[in-house]
Amino acid sequence: MRKHIFILSLACVATLCANAKVRLHHLISDNMVVQSNSDVRLWGWAAPGKKVRVTTSWSNQTYNCQSGKDGAWEVRVHTPKAGYTPLTIKFSDGEETTISNVLSGEVWVCAGQSNMEMPVHGFDGCPVEGYNKVVVDARSHSGVRYAKIPATMSMKPQQDANVKWQVVSPETVGNTSATGYFFGRMLEQTLGVPVGLIEANKGGSRVESWLDYDNLKKSTDEKLDSTSIYSVKTDYYRQLVWGNGTFSPIQKYTVKGIIYYQGCSNVGYHTDDYARRLGILVEQWRKAFGCGEIPFYFVEIAPYWYNNANGTDAALLREQQYIASTKIKNCGLIGNNDGAYKWEMKQIHPSQKRKVGERLAFYALSETYGIKGLIYKNPSLDNITVNGSDVCVKLRNTDHGIYPLYGIEGFEIAGTDGKFHPAAARYDWHDGIILSSPNVHKPVEVRYCFKNFQLGTARNQGGLPLLPFRAKIK
Known part of the structure; x- marks a missing residue:
């Protein structure tokens, strides 16, 4: 009997191999x-x-x-x-x-942590603004397809993942990345071509979560033995393993570029080294894809209280993001200071994902696809001069104007005592933004929305918010 079973087993194996x-x-x-x-x-x-x-x-x-x-x-x-x-x-x-x-068509990777992962339907208790309108409009965008890689940890780089492509429809659009979908939808309707979105992200992950073994060992002080990694109780903070399990499987796919929304989990964790580490990650991914210096467009973390609305830990991370944008080639930073409502101070997943995705798309349409006429760069600090007790702030990328003209909110100035005071601000066509405070007679430092949660009102002609900054007056 056993002999017959053994022969039958061999026959089955032979049949499977022949039909493989x-x-x-x-x-x-x-x-x-x-x-x-x-x-x-x-x-x-x-x-x-x-x-x-x-x-x-x-x-x-x-x-x-x-x-x-x-x-x-x-x-x-x-x-x-x-x-x-x-x-x-x-x-x-x-x-x-x-x-x-x-x-x-055009294929883009959607990477990062939970604000990139956040689907059109939202998370529990965290809705995406305009959900129903997106659903009823979805049938018009079946040229947008997405593939969501399951978030998986691994000590070794994985070659494959259990994933399939989905065609956008009213039934499927709710499950795709909201930021990614709004980005892809804008590309499709502007370029008139299909768009593929590969979602490889993990809520709560740090930049160290995506760096590979060689880069972590060479360029950081992270411990890389499995005992140390898995002893990190909060699993989404773990270094190395999310990249190995969730990103490595896609790295042979031919793509046009990467959009990235991450940074919240690096607030207070190697914040002062974030720009350098992000630059290493971009270089790592570009090398792995083998598609040249593909564009990398990323999002400034939104205002959030981080247990202290007036603290500056998140402001320091945003500063690092700006520094990274000046050092990484073929990249762009999307300003997001207006990305949360006042009542969302304690909401790490703000609802306004459409503006984020579309701003990423405006940047890609302009820089990658050569579409003319779009205002896509956020205003940022150019230089500062002093006239008595007044501070004159000049900006780049205003596109011929800053608004509102009067009562701009978010600026602060400090005198020799180092204490910051809210500054009255008005826009002058020649001199820029003029700041003053009755409490500061000899200004030595200026900052704009340099807090964990502070919503400013300065915008350029395209409605894009001024990037937060701090600067000493020379």
Whole structure:
């Protein structure tokens, strides 16, 4: 009896091997969006030494490769121009596998922590403004597709993830990243092409959560043995493991760029080194994707009280974000000082995600796609001069004006005693913003919204808020 069972088992194994098909990475699947007009990577696994043939519906060319000893194979396929005509791709190692309803368009990665992860439907007790309007409008944007990578920890870089592409519809739009969707929707309606969003994020994660082993060992003091990592009780703070489990699986995919919303969990944790570490992460990701110096657009953390609305821990992190934006090539920082309502002081997930996503899109449309006429850069400090007890603040990127003209809120000045006082502020077309305070006769320092939670009112002609800053008067 046992002999018959053994023979039957061997027969079953032989049948399975004979019928085995090429296994594709989960992102290489129905409904995917491939980066248009590019040599994109397609990859997967087969029996070791197997010849794999790839053919596409848009070309007569056949692509051939052979799987290695580990069964892995990879080809580069040239994609057509962007369009809404459904495409197919066939893979064969003797038995054929076909993926369908593929579109050629623009592919972006949506990375970061919970404010990027936050879906259109919102979190419990944390709604996204305008949800119902997004749902009823969703059918008009089926050219936007998304793939959400499950948030997973791993000590070793993972090659694949259990994920599938979703076509945006009233039934599916609620589950996609709100910031990512508003970004993708704006790209689609402006460029008139499909947009693919790959969501690889984890709520609460730090920049150290995404850095790889080599960069953490070389450039930080983080402990990298598994005992130390898993002893961090708050799992989403853990270094290394989120990148290995959640980001590594996507790094062969051919993408156009990355949008990033993270930083809250680094408030008070290596804050003074955040700009450098973020720069290392961007370099790491660009190298892994192998698509050149792809654009990296990121979001200033929103106002939040961090247990003390008047504290400056979050302001110091925002300052580091600004420094990073001046050092990282082909990047842009999206101002978000107006990203929370007054009543959201203790809400780490503010509801105004549309403006965040669309500002990211304006930056990409202008810098990456060359669309002219958009106002997309936030005003920022240029220089400061003093005229008696008045302080004159000049700004960059005003686009010919700052408003409101009078009663601008958020500025403070300090004298030689180092104590800051609210400053009366008015806009002068020639001199910039003029500040004064009856409590400061000899100003030596200026700051704008340099607190954990402080909402300013200064905006440029495009309605974009002034980036928070602090500066000593020379």
